[in-house]
Amino acid sequence: MTQHVFKPDLPPPPREVGLAGWLRANLFSNWLNGLLTLLGLYLVWLIVPPLLDWAIFSADWSGETRSDCGREGACWVFVQVRFGQFMYGFYPVDARWRVDATLWLALVAAAPLLVRQFRHKVRYGLAYLLVYPWLAFWLLHGGLGLQVVPTSQWGGLMLTIIIAAVGIAGALPLGILLALGRRSDMPAIRVLCVTFIEFWRGVPLITVLFMSSVMLPLFLPEGMNLDKLLRAMLMVIFFEAAYIAEVVRGGLQAIPKGQYEAAAAMGLGYWRMMGLVILPQALKLVIPGIVNTFIALFKDTSLVIIIGLFDFLNSIKRATADPAWLGMSTEGYVFAALVYWLFCFGMSRYSMHLERRLDTGHRS
Amino acid sequence: MTRVKSTLAVLGAAALLGASGVTHAGATLDAVKNKGFVQCGISDGLPGFSFADAKGQYQGIDVDVCRAVAAAVFGDAGKVKFSPLTAKERFTALQSGEVDVLSRNTTWTSSRDAAMGLNFTGVTYYDGQGFLVNKEIGVNSAKELDGATVCIQAGTTTELNLSDYFRANNLKYTPITYDTSDESAKSLESGRCDVLTSDQSQLYAQRIKLAKPDDYVVLPEVISKEPLGPAVRQGDEEWFDIVRWTLFAMLNAEELGVTAANVEDMAKTTKNPDVARLLGAEGEYGKDLKLNKNWAVQIVKQVGNYGEVFERNVGKGSELKIERGLNALWNKGGLHYAPPVR
Numbered sequence: 001m002t003q004h005v006f007k008p009d010l011p012p013p014p015r016e017v018g019l020a021g022w023l024r025a026n027l028f029s030n031w032l033n034g035l036l037t038l039l040g041l042y043l044v045w046l047i048v049p050p051l052l053d054w055a056i057f058s059a060d061w062s063g064e065t066r067s068d069c070g071r072e073g074a075c076w077v078f079v080q081v082r083f084g085q086f087m088y089g090f091y092p093v094d095a096r097w098r099v100d101a102t103l104w105l106a107l108v109a110a111a112p113l114l115v116r117q118f119r120h121k122v123r124y125g126l127a128y129l130l131v132y133p134w135l136a137f138w139l140l141h142g143g144l145g146l147q148v149v150p151t152s153q154w155g156g157l158m159l160t161i162i163i164a165a166v167g168i169a170g171a172l173p174l175g176i177l178l179a180l181g182r183r184s185d186m187p188a189i190r191v192l193c194v195t196f197i198e199f200w201r202g203v204p205l206i207t208v209l210f211m212s213s214v215m216l217p218l219f220l221p222e223g224m225n226l227d228k229l230l231r232a233m234l235m236v237i238f239f240e241a242a243y244i245a246e247v248v249r250g251g252l253q254a255i256p257k258g259q260y261e262a263a264a265a266m267g268l269g270y271w272r273m274m275g276l277v278i279l280p281q282a283l284k285l286v287i288p289g290i291v292n293t294f295i296a297l298f299k300d301t302s303l304v305i306i307i308g309l310f311d312f313l314n315s316i317k318r319a320t321a322d323p324a325w326l327g328m329s330t331e332g333y334v335f336a337a338l339v340y341w342l343f344c345f346g347m348s349r350y351s352m353h354l355e356r357r358l359d360t361g362h363r364s
Numbered sequence: 365m366t367r368v369k370s371t372l373a374v375l376g377a378a379a380l381l382g383a384s385g386v387t388h389a390g391a392t393l394d395a396v397k398n399k400g401f402v403q404c405g406i407s408d409g410l411p412g413f414s415f416a417d418a419k420g421q422y423q424g425i426d427v428d429v430c431r432a433v434a435a436a437v438f439g440d441a442g443k444v445k446f447s448p449l450t451a452k453e454r455f456t457a458l459q460s461g462e463v464d465v466l467s468r469n470t471t472w473t474s475s476r477d478a479a480m481g482l483n484f485t486g487v488t489y490y491d492g493q494g495f496l497v498n499k500e501i502g503v504n505s506a507k508e509l510d511g512a513t514v515c516i517q518a519g520t521t522t523e524l525n526l527s528d529y530f531r532a533n534n535l536k537y538t539p540i541t542y543d544t545s546d547e548s549a550k551s552l553e554s555g556r557c558d559v560l561t562s563d564q565s566q567l568y569a570q571r572i573k574l575a576k577p578d579d580y581v582v583l584p585e586v587i588s589k590e591p592l593g594p595a596v597r598q599g600d601e602e603w604f605d606i607v608r609w610t611l612f613a614m615l616n617a618e619e620l621g622v623t624a625a626n627v628e629d630m631a632k633t634t635k636n637p638d639v640a641r642l643l644g645a646e647g648e649y650g651k652d653l654k655l656n657k658n659w660a661v662q663i664v665k666q667v668g669n670y671g672e673v674f675e676r677n678v679g680k681g682s683e684l685k686i687e688r689g690l691n692a693l694w695n696k697g698g699l700h701y702a703p704p705v706r
Contacts, residue, residue, distance in 0.1 A: 081418050090420045152447070214453055217460035308408050308448045318416055318448075320546070321409030323683035327573035329546040
């Protein structure tokens, strides 16, 4: 009896595995792809080395004045010298710790909400939302023993984050209420919400801000000046709430009718039905839409430039008008782009993380 | 400078006049004294006129005018708060009482003076539209610019002035319009346009932005009149006089040789009656303006005379290095002429 012995498998042909194989499969699978790859490489070669050279190798990194910069590469000295202003605007230097404290407080106080084992999340979250804004306002604005810093001195990245954070914190609840109102059975509330949403969605944010700054003061009695920042924040909240409302409405419509009926059958009233059954499902569905709106909001904050508020971008613009640093706009704007990208990318990653964590497998 | 004839602003002015009537004379000075500072509207960033330095302090000619008003009213140039305003907001801010003085490189024109509910108090800087060209193209006069590609900023009177000038001189040109001054400077540098046009004061700032500023030259022609000055609300003559005479005091001080360094000595020792009247050593001229006797001393001591302010912000003492030109005193070939204090 002869035993059949299989011959050992031959190794795959060398051109199909390893680096060569990968290159072949992905970059040079046919002559057209090969050509496109070469063209792409050529473009990268054209763009990347000069960019790196400008931004890193030929750049000037340290110094005090413009004369410390050669003109070949980027002059990061400009960003370095003005860094404080880019971050805090004209906030007094010896009070800047208060801004940092506000930020750290927000993060530290929010930490328990991220711990899964923590039981009283809802109660804690509500308390946080009720207490923290006052504390933040006190720290930033002053009073009660702290030096008062009027909002006209706020600026830089700090102002951008404040407008975005207040906008998000205000627009989300208002938007959810508006979405519920739009689907309400009560005609008065429905009409009110529809009007509100359609009005704010129908005008560009830049017009709204402009109106708030140019027309509103004329209608107020003389001597009564609403704070410019407050005006801007209210406008951002109303505007973004209208968008959030429509995103949330999309989520509400996606919930099957059976869920409503089941909740009603269990004897839940309207608010408990929404709060315990419908909204948790609906909001989870529309996380990408909501985060999308938030990212847009974060970038839209730079529109306050037209009403003379010095947010991050406008602080950079203002610094480029200093005769001692004329011609540094490229460096400034590249820096701005980097910071905006970091924030928006961070938000986007966080939303993906949230989606994965809250995924309870209802989809297909 | 930018002359935005916005219907909005005119409408706004009409609404204001209709709603609140004319302000009472003297109201502004009282209000300013009550709150303890002058609220001054400035530009949101214009080299030499108003900008923030690395320490976060505002500087520039427009800023110094505000500080001088504070020095005249309070004897302390620090008692001023600045509101950076965009070109579109500036008139509303003044009309609605958000600012007391608008010192924001605003061109004095008939429509603004008459129809917008404001009054210009004088001219702090005689500006005009000019041209910046690369020396290589070998042009010495704007008249030789036939067929040139011209970089301009959108939405300002610059465009209209340019087309008027070229049409009047029978020249052809191709305009390229940009949104910001940075873009137009880069465009001139890369050779996309042959010439850049803007107000002369800004051309010097544009030139610094270029990699090789010495290769570029500002042509001698000035094709428009742009007298820049501070403005106040209409209907308050007292406040109008204070702002107007603050500038006159600075001009008179320069004419009489009074500087920040010697003003105190001169106030005590001067034999020149003009100087004595200006500095309050003789007569009660401050009182007429409802100011302190030594109002002009405070202005010159804390802010400087007009020449000092000019050189510090846009002249020899600055990066811009602008010549006095039209902005010299009347007796030195310029246009600045202040009525006497007497």
